[in-house]
Amino acid sequence: xxxxxxxxxxxxxxxxxxxxxxxxxxxxxxxxASSVEEHARFGGVVPEVASRAHLxxxxxxxxxxxxxxGVRLSDVDAVAVTSGPGLAGALLVGVxxxxxxxxxxxxxxxxxxxxxxxxxxDQLEHGPLPEPCLAMLVSGGHSxxxxxxxxxxxxxPLGATxxxxxxxAFDKVARLLGLPFPGGPHIDRAARSGNSVAIxxxxxxxxxxxxxxxxxxxxxxxxxxAVARWVEARERAGETVDxxxxxASFQEAVCDVLTRKAIxxxxxxxIDDILIGGGVAANSRLxxxxxxxxxxxxxxxxxxxxxxxxxxxxxxAALGAELVARGRTPSALDxxxxxxxxxxxxxx
Ligand code: KG4
Ligand code: ZN
Numbered sequence: 001x002x003x004x005x006x007x008x009x010x011x012x013x014x015x016x017x018x019x020x021x022x023x024x025x026x027x028x029x030x031x032x033a034s035s036v037e038e039h040a041r042f043g044g045v046v047p048e049v050a051s052r053a054h055l056x057x058x059x060x061x062x063x064x065x066x067x068x069x070g071v072r073l074s075d076v077d078a079v080a081v082t083s084g085p086g087l088a089g090a091l092l093v094g095v096x097x098x099x100x101x102x103x104x105x106x107x108x109x110x111x112x113x114x115x116x117x118x119x120x121x122d123q124l125e126h127g128p129l130p131e132p133c134l135a136m137l138v139s140g141g142h143s144x145x146x147x148x149x150x151x152x153x154x155x156x157p158l159g160a161t162x163x164x165x166x167x168x169a170f171d172k173v174a175r176l177l178g179l180p181f182p183g184g185p186h187i188d189r190a191a192r193s194g195n196s197v198a199i200x201x202x203x204x205x206x207x208x209x210x211x212x213x214x215x216x217x218x219x220x221x222x223x224x225x226a227v228a229r230w231v232e233a234r235e236r237a238g239e240t241v242d243x244x245x246x247x248a249s250f251q252e253a254v255c256d257v258l259t260r261k262a263i264x265x266x267x268x269x270x271i272d273d274i275l276i277g278g279g280v281a282a283n284s285r286l287x288x289x290x291x292x293x294x295x296x297x298x299x300x301x302x303x304x305x306x307x308x309x310x311x312x313x314x315x316x317a318a319l320g321a322e323l324v325a326r327g328r329t330p331s332a333l334d335x336x337x338x339x340x341x342x343x344x345x346x347x348x
Contacts, residue, residue, distance in 0.1 A: 003023075003024055004024015004025065004026070004321055004325060005023070005024065005320075005321050005324040006021070006022075006023050006071065006075055006076050006077045007021070007022055007023075007076065007078045007079075007080055007317045007320040007321040007324060008020075008021050008073075008076045008078075008079050008313075008317060008320075009021070009022070009080045009117075009313045009314060009316030009317025009319075010079070010080070010081040010082070010094045010097060010098050010316060011081075011114075011117070011311055011312060011313045011315065011316045012054045012058075012081075012082065012090050012091060012093050012097075013082045013084070013085070013086025013087065013091055013094070013114045013141075013311065014045055014050065014086055014087060014140070014141065014311055015034060015035045015036050015050045015053070015090075015311075016032050016033070016034045016035075016310070016311040016312065017032070017033040017034075017035075017053065017054045017057035017058060017061050017094075018030070018031070018032045018061075018311060018312040018313030018314070018315075018316070019031045019032075019061045019062050019064075019065040019313040020065070020312060020313030020314030020315070020316060020317040021065055021066070021069045021071055021313075021317055022124060022314060022317040022318055022320075022321050023321070024321055024325065025123050025124055025127060025128070025318075025321070026124070027124045027314050027318075028069040028071065029065045029066075029068045029069035029071075030065075030307070030308070030312050030313060030314040031061050031064050031065040031068065031313065032061075032312050032313070033053075033060070033061045035049060035050055035053030035054075035057075036181075036182065038053060039181065040180060040181045043171075043175050043181050044171065044181065045087070045140075047087045047088075047089055047090065048089065050087060050089070050090045051087070051089035051090050051092070051093055054090055054093035055093055058093060058094075058097050065313070073101065073105060074105060076101075076105060076107055077107060077108075078102075078107055078108045078109070078110060078320055078321075078323075078330070079098050079101045079102045079105070079107055079108070079109050079110070079320070080098070080109075080110040080111075080112050080316045080317055080319060080320025080321075080323070081094045081095055081097070081098030081109070081110070081111055081112065081316060082094060082111075082112060082113075082114045082117060082316055083095055083111030083112060083113070083331070083336070083337055083338055083341060083348040084111075084113065084114065084337060084338035084339055084340065084341025084348065085114055085115070085141075085142075085338070085339055085340050085341045086114055086141070086339060087339065088337060091337035091338075091339060092337045095111065095335060095336075095337045098111075099333055099335065102333070103333060108324075108330035109330055109331050109333060109335060110319075110320050110323050110324075110328075110330050110331055110347055111331040111347065111348040112316060112319050112320065112323070112346065112347055112348070113155075113319075113342075113345060113346050113347075113348075114341075115137055116151055116319055116343070116346045117315040117316045117318065117319040118135075118137050118139070118278055118309075118315055119133075119135045119137070119146070119148055119151050119155070119275060119277060119319075120151050120318045120319035120322055121277065121304055121308045121312075121314060121315035121319075122275055122277065122302050122303075122304045122308075123318055123322065124308065124314060124318050125304045125305060125308060126304075129148065129151060129275070130272070130273040130300075131148075131149060132147055132148060132149045133148050133271060133273040133274070133302075134146070134147060134148070134158075134265055134266040134269060134271045134273065134274045134275070135147075135148050135155070135274075135276075135277060136258065136262040136274060136275070136276050136277070136281075137276075137277050137278045138166040138167065138258060138276070138280035138281060138286075139165060139166070139167045139278030139310075139311075140165060140167035140168055140171060140182065140279055141165055141167070142160070142161070142165050142278065143160060143165045143166040143167075143220075143280075144157060144159065144160040144161070144343065145157075145158040145159045145160070145216045145261060145262060145265045146158060147265075147269055147271070148275075150326075151322060151346065152322050152323050152326045152328050152346060152347075153328070153346065154344055154346060155344065155346065156344075157343050157344070158216045158265050158269070159214070159216025159217040159218070159261065159265070160217060160218070161218040161219065161220065162205070162214065162218070162219050163219050164219075164221045164224060166218065166220060166254055166258065166278075166280045167184055167278070167279050167280045168220070169220035169221075169223060169254060170182075170183045170184040170187050170254070170280065170283075171183040171184065172224050173187065173224055173227050173246075173247075173250050174186050174187050176224075176227060176228055176231055177190075177231070177241075177243050177246060177247065178243070179243070179247075182279075184279060184280060184283065185282070187250065187251055188251065188282075188283050188284055188285070190243055190244050190247035190248075191244065191247040191248035191250075191251045191285065192244075192248075192284075193244045194242070194243075194244030194245040194246070194247050194248030194249070195244075195248055195249070196248040196249055196252035196285075197249070197252070198245035198246075198248065198249050199230060199246065199249035199250075200249070201223055201226050201227060201230075201249055201250055201252075201253040202222055202223055202226050203223075203253055203256055203257050203260075204218065204219035204220060204221075204222050204257060205217055205219045205257070206257060206260065215261075215264070216264070216265050218257060218258070218261065220254065223253055223254070227246060230246070231246065251285050252285065254280075254286075255283065255285050255286045255289045255290075256289070258286060258290075259286070259289045259290045259293050259294075260293075262274055262276075262290065263290075263293055263297055263299060266294075266297075266299050267297060267299075271299075272298065272299055272300060273300045273301075273302065274290065274294055274299055274300070274301050274302070275301075275302045275303075276290060276301065276302070276303045276309075277303075277304065277309055278309060278310075279310045279311070280309075281303050281304070281306075281309040282306035282309045282310065287301075287303055290303075319346075323346075323347060328347060329347070330347075331347060331348055335348055336348070
């Protein structure tokens with residue numbers, strides 16, 4: 001077994017109750033209880049439903065994690081929890097549980113930033129993070145480009161979405177195509193048998209005039225509207241809509257913009273390593289396109305395996321372990337849940 005602190009991580013910022021335990025860079029267990037099915041009929045996460053599901057899942061998930069890892073809570077060196085950003089009520093459940101554990105065990109508490117945790121998780125798979133690295137975080141709630149010098153002290157935001165997040169665009173377009181929620185994996189699958197150049201959908205914020213102010217920002221709401229208009233027009237004309245072609249062309253537009261901007265940011269910043277995280281990083285086309293385009297510029301791409309890209313407790317534990325290893329100051333026991341915790345605040 002590798003060295004390093006034994007850290008318990010708790011994630012409840014959205015609809016996944018995640019409990020992860022790591023020792024240093026070694027993942028011991030990653031237990032996730034998802035309430036996604038309870039939200040499916042609403043086409044999106046319902047905050048109150050998510051909070052209640054976290055309350056019900058917290059203790060059983062924690063017990064399962066400890067049992068699978070063969071860890072007693074008294075052996076844990078520190079407790080880390082996502083303190084934000086995320087849904088306020090959902091975050092509160094995790095933060096309250098983490099405080100109770102830290103207080104009861106007499107161990108330090110780290111309230112960590114959800115986005116920084118998405119970055120740190122890759123250490124569990126690919127070892128220490130290159131410093132600096134360029135992180136592209138793409139999920140249902142966020143799409144950002146970050147310069148990461150040291151994930152425990154600060155992360156510099158270079159750009160972010162100005163409207164919908166990338167995953168949100170996948171979910172909304174899937175809904176429009178009659179595919180289930182969450183839409184990302186369904187679009188990914190449908191796209192495999194479709195033609196990605198069938199429809200030339202718009203690439204948001206890539207025109208020359210947009211690049212002046214929004215070079216590293218994203219916009220996906222225009223793309224979503226373009227897909228809606230295209231589908232409506234075909235339906236009005238009584239034509240059948242080829243879901244695979246729409247999915248493939250839409251996915252191509254999203255991946256094109258994401259990879260183009262990430263590589264531009266890395267080149268501009270003189271960074272040789274791009275890390276992709278968040279649920280959308282599970283997209284097969286995004287992975288392939290990023291690797292191909294980055295390689296042409298001599299840039300390496302790291303993407304954690306899909307299970308570590310979507311929300312989970314291991315990512316929180318991974319960041320917690322790094323904070324302990326680098327001797328960072330823990331949070332106070334009156335740590336609040338901060339639904340809009342800025343990316344520059346790694347530990348609240
Ligand atoms: O990181 P995550 O689990 O939760 C948030 O913090 O939002 O990301 C969930 C998002 C959803 O929007 C889902 O549709 C998207 O990630 N997603 C995908 C894929 N798998 C999940 N998007 C595109 N392709 C995929 N294969
Ligand atoms: Zn996330």
